[in-house]
Structure formats: structure tokens, C-alpha cells
Amino acid sequence: MAAVAEFDSVGLRYGTGAEVLRDLDFRLRFGTFYFLTGPSGAGKTSLLKLLYLAQRPTRGRIKLFGEELSEAPREMLPPFRRRIGVVFQDFRLIRHLSAFDNVALPLRVAGASDEDVEGPVREMLAWVGLADRASARPPTLSGGEQQRVAIARAVINRPELLVADEPTGNVDAEMANRLMGLFTALNRLGTTVIVATHDVGLINATPGAQLIRLENGTLVDPTGTLRNPPRSKSGSS
Amino acid sequence: MLRWFFVSPAERRLLGFARLGGPTPWVIAIMTFSIMLIAATGLALANTAGVLSRAIESRYALEVPGGGANLEVLIAGVRATPGVTSVEAVPESDMRKTLERWLGPAAQSAELPVPALINFDVRPGADLNAIQIRARQIAPGAQLMAHRDSVAPLLNSLDLLQGVALGLVLLLSAAAAAAVVLAARGALDTHRFTIEVMHGIGATDLQVTHLFQRKIAIDALIGSIVGGLAAAAVLLLLAGGAAFAGEFTGGATLSLGDLAILALLPFALTALATWVARTAVLQALRQAL
Numbered sequence: 001m002a003a004v005a006e007f008d009s010v011g012l013r014y015g016t017g018a019e020v021l022r023d024l025d026f027r028l029r030f031g032t033f034y035f036l037t038g039p040s041g042a043g044k045t046s047l048l049k050l051l052y053l054a055q056r057p058t059r060g061r062i063k064l065f066g067e068e069l070s071e072a073p074r075e076m077l078p079p080f081r082r083r084i085g086v087v088f089q090d091f092r093l094i095r096h097l098s099a100f101d102n103v104a105l106p107l108r109v110a111g112a113s114d115e116d117v118e119g120p121v122r123e124m125l126a127w128v129g130l131a132d133r134a135s136a137r138p139p140t141l142s143g144g145e146q147q148r149v150a151i152a153r154a155v156i157n158r159p160e161l162l163v164a165d166e167p168t169g170n171v172d173a174e175m176a177n178r179l180m181g182l183f184t185a186l187n188r189l190g191t192t193v194i195v196a197t198h199d200v201g202l203i204n205a206t207p208g209a210q211l212i213r214l215e216n217g218t219l220v221d222p223t224g225t226l227r228n229p230p231r232s233k234s235g236s237s
Numbered sequence: 238m239l240r241w242f243f244v245s246p247a248e249r250r251l252l253g254f255a256r257l258g259g260p261t262p263w264v265i266a267i268m269t270f271s272i273m274l275i276a277a278t279g280l281a282l283a284n285t286a287g288v289l290s291r292a293i294e295s296r297y298a299l300e301v302p303g304g305g306a307n308l309e310v311l312i313a314g315v316r317a318t319p320g321v322t323s324v325e326a327v328p329e330s331d332m333r334k335t336l337e338r339w340l341g342p343a344a345q346s347a348e349l350p351v352p353a354l355i356n357f358d359v360r361p362g363a364d365l366n367a368i369q370i371r372a373r374q375i376a377p378g379a380q381l382m383a384h385r386d387s388v389a390p391l392l393n394s395l396d397l398l399q400g401v402a403l404g405l406v407l408l409l410s411a412a413a414a415a416a417v418v419l420a421a422r423g424a425l426d427t428h429r430f431t432i433e434v435m436h437g438i439g440a441t442d443l444q445v446t447h448l449f450q451r452k453i454a455i456d457a458l459i460g461s462i463v464g465g466l467a468a469a470a471v472l473l474l475l476a477g478g479a480a481f482a483g484e485f486t487g488g489a490t491l492s493l494g495d496l497a498i499l500a501l502l503p504f505a506l507t508a509l510a511t512w513v514a515r516t517a518v519l520q521a522l523r524q525a526l
Binding site: 052053054055056074075077079082084094096101104105108110117 | 245247248250251253430431433434435436437438439440441442444523526
């Protein structure tokens, strides 16, 4: 099966510090659901940054959608970024825009007209339970509501790769299940999903998902073979 | 070409700061006001120099020391020379009146020898040598003088002042451009987060740049129109004095062409500010991934 992402001997360091990621060799296959786990500081967010092209590796090569992008000119990157949906740990919503405008942003950046934006955004807001909060600005939304807006923004343009950093950290269990339901639905439609989480319960509740575990900046299982989710129900790792 | 200027309300909302909230429109207004007044002065000086230059370009004088016993013959001789279009003797009384400014009543003394002066105009290509030879045959001491040589220092000063005006216009335009660069950088800093989010979801540098370019273009347009209107009001107030100066210098004020140039200046400054903003923003965005 073709790979949506291929990491080949990838390393990353910030400035002159030590490497936060070392010798990463793995492939993310199209249409597969992955969980990225590991203790705090293991490098999960850094790995995700490499995946959604917010960071270049300091060594090694990264291929996304079949294209070598680790040293690609920056002008080449926007079309690839449009194929990736990202749910940030800190939501990254634009404070002075309404929930509607925040969710509509990827469609507008892709060149959709106002008429083409209206329906899908309303539908998406309704799906995440925020139909009546469309005109609210992020500072007036609760943490959970902001997270749902961030998720709606990440999936509004049906990305080929969905990257989520602790997407259920601020929502209740029912909403977490609904959001994971959305992710798995997108996955069934062909989207490759990678979710960084500490939540073992979430992993256990998603059968068929593969597990990538990071420790101290390296993959615990460098072969990247299919793993069984842990059966533990004891919260974070 | 101007699609970036006409964007949907949603795109306008992306940069949420209030119009006229920053100093940019006011800086541009002051710059436009100053540039227009300086440019108007420069153009009026150019016109004055042009009028003066044209008026004396073909004018010459024959000076006959000790007065002209053969003045009528000399006038007739000059008039008969090919290429001479008009001849006019300056009356002795006028000469003495002129001298009175420096000599006082002594200028009227019969003992003061006053040279005779004959002004004449020639067609282009007229043989001035032939005129001088002919004049010297009639009045041996006659000296031919070009009027433009007499007023050369004044014309040089006017040229210099025009150069100064042009230099000031360029300097002020550069200062306005520098102010726009600072404004663009400030706006980028203020909206760094929005830019990061937009880049993250696949916006190109050009898409981001257009937002800032549009904002600064609007600020610059408002500022330059305000500054331009203020300058126009001052120029209208000065119009009476300019008309007087026009009579004094032979009609040199501002032509329709000059007024058109002045009217275009605010828009030229807006275009400059927009281009500078675009360049500054694009350059700054290239620093990020």
C-alpha cells in the first residue's frame, strides 16, 4: 500500500540544543488510523510538526504524498499543507474571527466562494454541536467549544491526512466519543489519521488503529509494524 | 490586476484592526501635503524659468557708449539686417531713471554720459555677426549683448531651486516609503499568529501579502487624499499671490498639465506605498517556513 508519509533517518533539533527526535524511520500508510503515544517530552508534538510541515528536519528525508519535501522550496509547501488537517493542542483559533469564520478559513484559503462555504461550515458546526455558536468569537467559547471549532476547521476540507495533537483533552467523554467517531468516519472515507494522545481509553476504544510509540525522541518499535493497543485503562502513560 | 483590492467581507475580517487606527494614514497625509506644496513650487519655478527663458532667448541689445549721435541710422541699419524681427531703442529718460536707483539725482546730470541702448529680437538662425559688423560700421563702439547672458545667474538659481524641490519630493517620498515599511512590519508583528495559522492551513505568501497590501493601500489612499485636499486648499489660498507673481514674471503660474501632475501625486504616493508594503511583507514572510 502507498505511503502518505515516509520518514527516513529523520532527526530534529531546535537551535543548537540536543536532538529532540532521532533516527525516525517509519511510514504512514494511506487510509490508516494511527495513535501516537509516549510520555510528555518524548517528541510527539515535534513529530507532528514535521508531518504538517511546520518544521523541517535537521537531518534525514521526509516524503509526503510521494514527494520529497524535507528540503523543498517553501513555495512548494502550501498545496501540500492544504491536503493536511491539523488539530493543534492549543487550538490556534483566530481570536477576532467568529467560530464560523475560523472553520471556513481552510475553504477560503483554497479559493472557495462565500456561497460554497456557507453550507459545509454550517453543517460542520452543527455536527460538532456548535450550530448556535457560529457567530461567537473564541474568547467567549469554553475550552471544549474552542476545541470543537478547531476540529471542525481541521476536517472541513476533507483532508487526506489528519493530524491531531491531544484532540480530546478539553472535551467531556461524550464529546470525545463523538469526535473520535468523526475521525474514524473520515478514516473510513480514506483519510489517514494520526492522533497524539495520552488517553489509553481512547486508544482502546478505536479498534484497528495502529500505535506509534515515542520515547526520548526515538520510536520504540522502529520497524513500525502493526501493534496491538495496550489494554491498560489507567489514564495517561 | 487589482483583484487583491476587492475582496469579500470575510477576507476583510482577517485583519481585524480598525481603519485609521494607526499612524500610517496620518503620516501619509502629512507627506502628501508637503510633497504637493513642494512639487507645486517646483513646477511654478520651472514655468517662471521657462517664461523668462523664452522671453529673452531671441532678444539682444546693442550698447553704444557715450550715447548715439547716429541712433536713428543705427536703428534703421539693424532693422534692415536679415533675421531681425523688431527693433526698439530704450529712451534715454528710461536709462537715467534706471540709473537713479544707484546714483540718485546725479543720474539726471547732463555731465553723466549715458550709453544708448537698442533692444532687438531675431529669428532663430539669424546672423548676429553680420548685425554686429553692420552696427560697428555705423557706431564703431557698439557692443552686442545677449539678454540671456545678463539673466543667466537668475536662471541658474531657478534651475537650482527646481533641483532642490525635486530632491525634497524624492526625499519625502523615501521617508513615506520608510514609514510604510515600519507600518508593514508592525502589522506583521501584530498579526503574526494569524499569519502562522494561515500558513499552516496552506495559505501562500501572496494570499497573506494581499491582506496587508490591501490594508496599507487603503490607509495610504485615505491619507494621501486627505493630504492632497489640504494641499489643494492651501494652493487655492495662494492662488491670488500666484496670479500676482504670474503677472510679475510674465504669466508663469501652474498650467493645466501641472495641475494634472499635482492631482496624480496622491495616487502615485498610494501606489508607491502599496508596492513598498507588498515588497516588505513578502520579504518578511520569506523568513518563516
